[in-house]
Amino acid sequence: MDIKQRTQIYKNLGSLVRKCIFGILSVATLPNHIAFIMDGNRRYSKQHNLVDGEGHKFGYSSLMSMLRYCYELGVKYVTVYAFSIENFKRSPEEVQSLMDLMQEKIEGLIKEESIVNQYGVRVYFIGNLKLLTKPVRLAAERAMDATAKNSKAVLSICIAYTSTDEILHSVEESCEEKRVKVGVLNGKRHEKDVIDVSDIERHMYMAVAPDPDIIIRTSGETRLSNFLLWQSSNCLLYSPSVLWPEIGFRHLVRAVLDFQHKLHYLNKQKQA
Template identity: 35%
Template structure:
């Protein structure tokens, strides 16, 4: 009872503290399975609760003015999990991408949805649903949600290198003109993704797990690690993460003024 009264006040206090809103927030959604195990429940329960948290998170981010959100939903390493869990996960992904087609929040807020990752690794029926969601939102440009599926950071850079080499072979790219902007233009198909301002990792694990190495590590993004498992993540946790980014920006401004 007391907590339900205090939390809204603390949320407002945190939001008042944050003066700099990150343009691009990337999230490593960790802890779904541990959340379920701690409650003596099946893994599928944790993944579904995590998916519910994702929807809440996207609402919070949109309300706070975060224009780009990238969600580390399924890595290339996750394919090592047992077949039953993979089948359940792919069904859940398909359900959520299908829901995008009729989600009034997506269309009201003009949110573009796209997948980043190795499409060749995903089942055809899931890919068809992802393609439909991307096509339905491809004209939107107010907010962007990037879903990292079958994603690996090193794999991403390998694919970009192959794409650039193909451009060189066709004569479309001058090798002498290749620069960081060229690499960024070939990292993902679809809408360009700006550098990451803030990475959030849940689940009390202190590593960035090969996530967006070019756009995050290469641009020295702020990082916020927190203890809650992803299904237990709250708006307060997001605001605390944004406060870390805000503090970094304030320090940068002071440093720039002294220079």
């Protein structure tokens, strides 16, 4: 038996084990939306004496594994924090390197054999996209167009994103919408023209998905770092100590078990 055959056997065995574990987990309520803060790529590079950018390539491999596990489990919505607006403050060389890597990986999403097409995933790029370099922005638009007819699951990639920018954008959009309506009504004020929470939520970048049930942040950090602040008031935060490139199947299982164990409490908080 050659290496290729052994690799395939291990792959099939791993798939069978996951299917059995997911079958057990599905006896209880499963999360509908899991979000990831992919923390630790640069530290992983330093710890393993890798050249700049290599940690992010390992991190991309971990992301593909997490997406596969989530979609196998039946999680419909997955959101990842790929690039914060704050990250633009890094050195121009690092920012450009990350933009090049993102363009490459985004282009890979629309290939026929990509994971999004295997699982029928619709892709959204969430954030202030005009801040991106033109090649990355165009690649993101192509990926969204190419997956627009996929309907089995949703992947939201937060890129050039912060929650404060999202809230500001939503308030501005809501104000503009009300201003136009008031203008149509000849300046007469009506109670329904006052901005309320539903207006803000409707104009959020993340209006394409329900609020997350679980946010997983690697590196043992418990900060949200300006990610989904509006949407995360009643979700579970799970913070494994591993760096993002080291995250594995067992961490996802642990997060889901924690969610199921605390679901009654989380539901009571939502109703309070």
